[in-house]
Amino acid sequence: MNIHDKKVKKLEELANKIRQDIISMLLEAGSGHTAGPLGMADIFTALYFHVLHHDPKNPLWEDRDRLILSNGHICPVRYVTMAHAGYFPLKELKTLRKLGTRLQGHPEREKLPGVETTSGPLGSGLGQSAGIAYAAMMDKKKFRVYCIMSDGEQQAGNTWEAAMFTADNKLNNLTAILDRNNIQINGMTEDVMPLEPIREKYEAFNWHVIEINGHNIEEFVDAVEEAKAIYEKPTIIIAHTIPGKGVPEIEFDYQWHGKPPKLDEAKRFLDQLRTIGGKIKSEHQ
Amino acid sequence: MINQKAKLVPDLFDKSKLEMIPTRNGYGKGLVQAGEKDERVVVLCADLAESTRSHWFREKFPERYIEMGVAEQNMATIAAGMANYGKIPFISSYAAFSPGRNNEQIRTTISLNNLPVKIGGAHAGISVGPDGATHQALEDIALMRVQPRMTVFVPCDAIESQKATVAAARLPGPVYIRFAREKTPVFTTEKTPFKVGRAEIFKTGDDVTILSCGPLVYEALLAAKNLEKEKVSVEVINNHTIKPQDEKTIVNSVKKTKALVTVEEHQVMGGMGSAVIEMLAKKYPIPVEMIGVEDRFGESGKPDELLEKFGLTHPHIMRAVKKVLKRKKD
Numbered sequence: 001m002n003i004h005d006k007k008v009k010k011l012e013e014l015a016n017k018i019r020q021d022i023i024s025m026l027l028e029a030g031s032g033h034t035a036g037p038l039g040m041a042d043i044f045t046a047l048y049f050h051v052l053h054h055d056p057k058n059p060l061w062e063d064r065d066r067l068i069l070s071n072g073h074i075c076p077v078r079y080v081t082m083a084h085a086g087y088f089p090l091k092e093l094k095t096l097r098k099l100g101t102r103l104q105g106h107p108e109r110e111k112l113p114g115v116e117t118t119s120g121p122l123g124s125g126l127g128q129s130a131g132i133a134y135a136a137m138m139d140k141k142k143f144r145v146y147c148i149m150s151d152g153e154q155q156a157g158n159t160w161e162a163a164m165f166t167a168d169n170k171l172n173n174l175t176a177i178l179d180r181n182n183i184q185i186n187g188m189t190e191d192v193m194p195l196e197p198i199r200e201k202y203e204a205f206n207w208h209v210i211e212i213n214g215h216n217i218e219e220f221v222d223a224v225e226e227a228k229a230i231y232e233k234p235t236i237i238i239a240h241t242i243p244g245k246g247v248p249e250i251e252f253d254y255q256w257h258g259k260p261p262k263l264d265e266a267k268r269f270l271d272q273l274r275t276i277g278g279k280i281k282s283e284h285q
Numbered sequence: 286m287i288n289q290k291a292k293l294v295p296d297l298f299d300k301s302k303l304e305m306i307p308t309r310n311g312y313g314k315g316l317v318q319a320g321e322k323d324e325r326v327v328v329l330c331a332d333l334a335e336s337t338r339s340h341w342f343r344e345k346f347p348e349r350y351i352e353m354g355v356a357e358q359n360m361a362t363i364a365a366g367m368a369n370y371g372k373i374p375f376i377s378s379y380a381a382f383s384p385g386r387n388n389e390q391i392r393t394t395i396s397l398n399n400l401p402v403k404i405g406g407a408h409a410g411i412s413v414g415p416d417g418a419t420h421q422a423l424e425d426i427a428l429m430r431v432q433p434r435m436t437v438f439v440p441c442d443a444i445e446s447q448k449a450t451v452a453a454a455r456l457p458g459p460v461y462i463r464f465a466r467e468k469t470p471v472f473t474t475e476k477t478p479f480k481v482g483r484a485e486i487f488k489t490g491d492d493v494t495i496l497s498c499g500p501l502v503y504e505a506l507l508a509a510k511n512l513e514k515e516k517v518s519v520e521v522i523n524n525h526t527i528k529p530q531d532e533k534t535i536v537n538s539v540k541k542t543k544a545l546v547t548v549e550e551h552q553v554m555g556g557m558g559s560a561v562i563e564m565l566a567k568k569y570p571i572p573v574e575m576i577g578v579e580d581r582f583g584e585s586g587k588p589d590e591l592l593e594k595f596g597l598t599h600p601h602i603m604r605a606v607k608k609v610l611k612r613k614k615d
Contacts, residue, residue: 109369109398117369118398124362124390131366131374134351135327138372158390161359
């Protein structure tokens with residue numbers, strides 16, 4: 001299924017709107033992660049509005065594709081995208097991280113139907129994805145499992161235990177998506193605990209590896225389609241992304257990993273997003 | 286008096302007539318039985334199929350047995366994924382590694398996710414013997430009982446282990462079941478009642494209550510029998526479900542006896558006895574003595590030598606009973 005230029009453009013516009021809503025919800029919440037969610041907005045938009053077989057009105061539909069978010073801390077991008085897809089009202093985004101909310105600081109399976117797993121502690125998403133994929137294969141189910149991971153959690157042993165299991169069992173119904181944005185809390189991944197050569201590591205673990213520009217929706221959709229055609233191995237899409245993407249003044253800055261914008265910053269960030277970094281005029285100007 | 290309703294073996298104190306079987310065998314049999322009853326049951330094992338007796342399930346249902354290799358953290362997460370889909374996974378390893386090594390994965394991906402993964406922890410306690418401290422789990426009850434939603438079973442013999450395993454498969458949430466390596470007396474029967482969350486009175490008495498779990502329940506019965514000769518009337522309760530706790534049976538017993546000894550093959554800190562006295566301190570405070578491992582690691586030795594050295598055999602239980610009776614009088 002190729003994706004038409006017109007649809008790509010529509011998805012890009014939607015991704016920009018999702019970035020704006022991420023900024024607004026983080027401002028309202030007063031805590032949370034900024035860089036990662038902005039960096040993954042294009043991929044989440046493509047997943048929910050083109051790739052996934054899902055039904056926002058029936059989030060527990062048994063044949064749905066499963067999207068497992070291993071790095072739960074980037075949940076703002078998932079929440080905003082789910083709201084846009086119709087899982088819950090957009091106004092609920094304002095409840096992020098507040099008492100009684102379904103939008104917990106790190107996502108919880110039982111609180112919000114559709115988030116699939118409770119996550120946050122890093123390194124355990126790939127194993128859960130592989131467990132679902134294995135069970136689905138036992139029952140000859142056709143749905144696919146997608147697992148989004150951060151690059152930081154490639155430092156966790158559980159990730160590699162799961163990588164070994166997934167390849168050993170040839171779980172070709174599982175596609176992992178690695179958000180390779182090069183930052184983690186303490187700094188750049190290659191300074192904290194180097195991951196490279198990450199491609200060769202997965203190849204050595206018997207995975208099929210595709211590298212893409214994580215902000216190019218067409219490349220992402222092509223990679224997802226390629227993964228479906230690989231029978232002997234699971235596939236990992238290494239998506240090179242820019243942390244803080246869309247807000248030039250915070251792009252690539254690891255210090256924006258785990259903090260929300262303040263009011264003046266949020267205003268500036270929203271302006272930068274609305275004008276695509278000053279390239280167009282905003283209706284708010 | 287032995288409680289006739291407990292339907293224990295007839296020759297309870299005749300060692301020549303007692304069968305000696307490790308509780309882990311009951312787990313292995315229970316897995317097969319649970320697998321026969323429900324095709325959603327799957328068994329995952331981290332390179333310890335024979336010692337955890339998971340190989341009996343593997344022989345019967347090879348397509349539902351999943352080999353994990355030496356990867357207990359991954360075993361917990363794979364099981365969480367399978368349960369998330371709709372399977373009923375049992376994960377088998379030594380208790381020192383599961384729930385020892387993979388505690389966070391159990392917490393987040395199983396308990397917080399509220400998924401029906403059943404954790405079988407074998408080789409718990411110092412009676413593991415010559416393998417030494419690394420393999421003698423003495424903290425597993427403490428780790429598991431503090432997790433919300435977790436049910437914790439410590440069966441007293443192979444027959445009860447089988448019942449607990451089958452019951453675990455039917456429970457909707459996560460369960461931890463603790464097993465021992467060594468052969469221990471089989472003193473319950475198929476007819477002995479086993480109900481989740483209900484402690485069973487194995488022997489009635491008026492002067493002191495002994496609450497125990499696991500194979501040491503038999504040592505508690507031996508202590509009680511010997512104390513009868515000294516005109517001390519001991520009530521022995523098999524407290525197999527650490528959580529949810531049977532407050533009613535425990536409180537009713539100590540209201541009668543007004544003295545308690547807890548007996549377990551686990552750290553005194555945080556174990557079954559701790560769970561009981563946390564509750565009794567609020568509901569019915571009485572003098573308590575606790576038999577268990579006193580804040581130290583195990584070591585190599587023969588199982589019976591270790592049980593003796595660590596003060597877990599019936600003579601030690603008898604001394605604890607006398608001590609608590611003295612405190613009760615004071």
